[in-house]
Amino acid sequence: MYRYDEFDAGFVADRVAAFREQVGRRLSGEMTEEQFRPHRLMNGLYLQLHAYMLRVAIPYGTLNSRQMRKLAHIARRYDKGYGHFTTRQNLQYNWPTLADTPAILDELASVEMHAIQTSGNCIRNVTADHFAGAAGDEIEDPRPYAEILRQWSSIHPEFSFLPRKFKIAVTGAPKDRAAVQTHDIGYQIVRNEAGETGFAVYVGGGQGRTPMVAVKIREFLAKEDLLAYTQAIVRVYNLEGRRDNKYKARIKILVHEKGLEWMTQSVEAEFAAAAREFIELPSAEIERIKAYFAPPTFAARGTDGYKARRQTDPRFAAFAATNIMAHRQPGYGSLTISLKPIGGIPGDASAEQMDVVAELAERYGHDEIRVSHEQNLILPHVALDDVPTVYDVLRVNGLATANAGLISDIIACPGLDYCSLATARSIPVAQRISERFGEGERAREIGELKIKISGCINACGHHHVGHIGILGLERKGVETYQITLGGSGDETCSVGTITGPGFLSEEVVDAIERVVDRYLAVRTSKDEDFLTAYRRVGMAPFKDALYETNRGADI
Amino acid sequence: MSYAISANRLRDGVVVFLSPAGWVEHLADAERFPDKAAAEAALEARARADEKRNLLVDPTAFELREAGGRIEAAHIREAIRANGPTVRPDLGKQAVAN
Numbered sequence: 001m002y003r004y005d006e007f008d009a010g011f012v013a014d015r016v017a018a019f020r021e022q023v024g025r026r027l028s029g030e031m032t033e034e035q036f037r038p039h040r041l042m043n044g045l046y047l048q049l050h051a052y053m054l055r056v057a058i059p060y061g062t063l064n065s066r067q068m069r070k071l072a073h074i075a076r077r078y079d080k081g082y083g084h085f086t087t088r089q090n091l092q093y094n095w096p097t098l099a100d101t102p103a104i105l106d107e108l109a110s111v112e113m114h115a116i117q118t119s120g121n122c123i124r125n126v127t128a129d130h131f132a133g134a135a136g137d138e139i140e141d142p143r144p145y146a147e148i149l150r151q152w153s154s155i156h157p158e159f160s161f162l163p164r165k166f167k168i169a170v171t172g173a174p175k176d177r178a179a180v181q182t183h184d185i186g187y188q189i190v191r192n193e194a195g196e197t198g199f200a201v202y203v204g205g206g207q208g209r210t211p212m213v214a215v216k217i218r219e220f221l222a223k224e225d226l227l228a229y230t231q232a233i234v235r236v237y238n239l240e241g242r243r244d245n246k247y248k249a250r251i252k253i254l255v256h257e258k259g260l261e262w263m264t265q266s267v268e269a270e271f272a273a274a275a276r277e278f279i280e281l282p283s284a285e286i287e288r289i290k291a292y293f294a295p296p297t298f299a300a301r302g303t304d305g306y307k308a309r310r311q312t313d314p315r316f317a318a319f320a321a322t323n324i325m326a327h328r329q330p331g332y333g334s335l336t337i338s339l340k341p342i343g344g345i346p347g348d349a350s351a352e353q354m355d356v357v358a359e360l361a362e363r364y365g366h367d368e369i370r371v372s373h374e375q376n377l378i379l380p381h382v383a384l385d386d387v388p389t390v391y392d393v394l395r396v397n398g399l400a401t402a403n404a405g406l407i408s409d410i411i412a413c414p415g416l417d418y419c420s421l422a423t424a425r426s427i428p429v430a431q432r433i434s435e436r437f438g439e440g441e442r443a444r445e446i447g448e449l450k451i452k453i454s455g456c457i458n459a460c461g462h463h464h465v466g467h468i469g470i471l472g473l474e475r476k477g478v479e480t481y482q483i484t485l486g487g488s489g490d491e492t493c494s495v496g497t498i499t500g501p502g503f504l505s506e507e508v509v510d511a512i513e514r515v516v517d518r519y520l521a522v523r524t525s526k527d528e529d530f531l532t533a534y535r536r537v538g539m540a541p542f543k544d545a546l547y548e549t550n551r552g553a554d555i
Numbered sequence: 556m557s558y559a560i561s562a563n564r565l566r567d568g569v570v571v572f573l574s575p576a577g578w579v580e581h582l583a584d585a586e587r588f589p590d591k592a593a594a595e596a597a598l599e600a601r602a603r604a605d606e607k608r609n610l611l612v613d614p615t616a617f618e619l620r621e622a623g624g625r626i627e628a629a630h631i632r633e634a635i636r637a638n639g640p641t642v643r644p645d646l647g648k649q650a651v652a653n
Contacts, residue, residue, distance in 0.1 A: 029609040049636050050647055051568035097567035345642055417640035427642045
C-alpha cells in the first residue's frame with residue numbers, strides 16, 4: 001500500500017500543527033465559533049447531537065494492521081471504545097473532545113492518516129472497489145489512480161472552495177462495486193480496442209435530495225490525462241456550478257440544467273485548452289505509485305482444509321458461501337468481516353474487534369484491510385486453507401455473521417441517534433429488520449438483497465440505490481419511513497421509486513416483510529434476485545402487497 | 556408547557572442545560588421556564604452571554620412535557636440529546652442516570 005514520502009509526512013504534520021493552534025485560539029476565545037467552524041470542518045471535526053464527531057479519512061478504504069490498531073487505540077483512549085465505519089469508507093468517532101482533537105490528529109499522523117477534506121466544499125476522500133487488487137474480474141487495480149487523485153486534490157488551491165462537496169470514485173472492474181455512477185465523477189477502468197487500459201468517465205451522479213445517475217461524458221480517457229481531465233471537469237463545475245442555492249449547487253444540477261451535450265463540450269474545451277505540460281501524468285509517476293500497490297507474493301496453497309470444513313460444518317459452509325469472494329489467485333479468497341451482527345449497529349466496531357481484525361490481517365491477510373462502502377471490513381487476500389482458523393477467531397469476537405450481501409447486511413447512516421441533520425432514527429429500523437430476517441435459512445432463501453436506510457433527505461445511507469430503500473422523515477414530530485424499490489448502485493445504476501405513503505416506525509418492518517414475501521411469490525426461481533424480479537414485474541405487485549392490508553400514514 | 560435551554564459545551568461538546576447555578580449536564584437539574592417567551596428571554600440574556608464568553612455553542616430553547624411524573628423533552632431530537640443514543644443505553648447521560 002501507499003507509504004508517505006517526506007512531502008506527505010511534512011504536509012500532514014504542518015496541518016496538524018496549524019489545527020492545534022486554531023483549537024488553542026478557539027478555546028482561549030480568540031476565535032468565535034463562526035470563525036472557527038470552517039477550520040474544524042476542513043479537519044473533519046463536526047459538532048453533532050451529543051458531542052463532537054471526528055471523521056477520519058481512510059483513502060480508498062485501504063489500511064494496514066498498524067493503522068487499524070491505532071484506530072482502536074484512539075477509540076479507547078480518546079473516545080468511548082468504538083468507531084463507526086461509514087459509507088465513504090471512512091471512520092467516525094462519536095465522542096472526542098475539542099481539546100483532545102489535535103492529539104488525536106497527531107496519533108493519526110504517526111501512522112500516515114489524517115482527517116483532511118473529510119468535510120467541507122472540497123474534493124472528499126476518493127473511494128474505490130473494496131476488492132481492488134484481489135477481484136478475479138478486475139482489469140486493473142483502481143487504487144493507484146485514487147491515490148494520484150488524492151495527492152492532486154489535497155488542499156488544491158483552486159478547488160478548496162467549490163460550490164459544494166465533490167466526490168470521486170474509481171473502479172477497476174466491469175462489475176461496479178464502488179457505485180461510480182452515484183458520484184460527482186466516476187472513473188471506470190476499461191480496455192479499448194487497441195488493448196490499452198484507460199477510463200470511461202461518468203459525471204453528475206449523486207444522491208441527496210435530488211438523486212441522479214451519472215452520465216457518461218467520455219468512452220475512453222488515456223491514463224496520462226487523468227488529472228488534466230479531472231481538472232477540466234472540476235474547473236467547469238467551479239466556474240459554472242450554482243452558488244445561489246445550497247441545494248442546487250452539486251455538479252449533478254449543472255449537468256441536469258445545462259444538458260449532457262453542453263457539459264461534454266465545456267469539459268472537452270477546457271481539457272483541450274489547459275497547459276498540459278503542468279498536469280500530464282508521466283508514465284514513470286504512474287508506475288511509481290503503482291509499485292506501492294503491487295500484489296503480495298502469494299505462496300501456493302491447497303484448499304483441502306477449507307473444503308473439509310465446508311463439508312462438515314454447516315455454519316462455516318454458510319459463512320463461506322456468503323462471505324468469501326473469489327480471488328484472482330487460486331487457493332485464495334477475499335473475506336468479508338460483516339459489521340452487521342444480527343440486531344447490531346451497522347458499521348460499528350469496538351476497539352477490541354479492531355485489534356482482532358488487525359491481528360488476523362497481519363497473521364493471515366498479508367497485512368491488508370479494506371473498508372467497504374457497505375460498512376463492512378474485508379481481508380482481501382486470505383489463503384482458503386487459513387479461512388477456518390480466521391473464522392474461528394472471528395466467531396468468538398462477534399465478527400462471523402454470515403450475511404454479506406444478504407437482507408440483514410444493511411447500510412444505515414447514524415440517523416437521529418447521533419446526527420444533528422437527521423429527521424428520524426435509522427439504526428433501530430436496521431436492527432429490527434436484521435432481527436426479523438436474521439442470517440439463517442430464511443435470509444439465504446431470499447438471496448441477494450440490499451436494504452439501505454437514511455435518516456434524512458441527505459441520503460448518507462444511500463437509500464436511493466437500495467434494492468429496498470428506507471428514508472426516515474419527521475411528520476408532526478413523529479418518525480415516519482418512506483420506502484423506495486428498485487434502486488441499484490452497481491453498473492446497472494438506478495434510483496429507486498417511492499412506493500407511496502410512508503409508514504410509522506412500528507409498521508415499517510412489517511411493510512418490508514410484505515415486500516419481501518411478495519418478491520418470493522413472484523420470482524421465477526431462486527436464481528432471480530430481488531432487483532431482477534422488480535425490474536421484470538414493476539411496482540404494481542409490491543404496491544398491492546404494501547397497501548392492501550395497511551394504507552400507511554399519510555405522508 | 557414549560558421550556559428549557561440546552562447547548563453544547565465548547566471544550567468537549569457535551570450537552571448542557573441552563574440552570575440557576577449555571578450550566579448542568581442533566582435535564583432534571585435544568586431550569587424550567589413557564590413559556591416560550593420566558594425561555595427566549597433567558598436565551599438572549601444569559602445563554603448568548605455565555606456563548607460570547609466561548610463557554611458553549613449553539614444554545615437553543617426547547618419545549619418540555621411531563622410523562623409518567625418525569626419531565627422530558629417534548630421533541631424526540633431534544634429527548635435523544637438529553638439522554639444519549641437510543642441504541643446505546645450504556646452511553647450518554649442515560650448511562651449515568653441508570
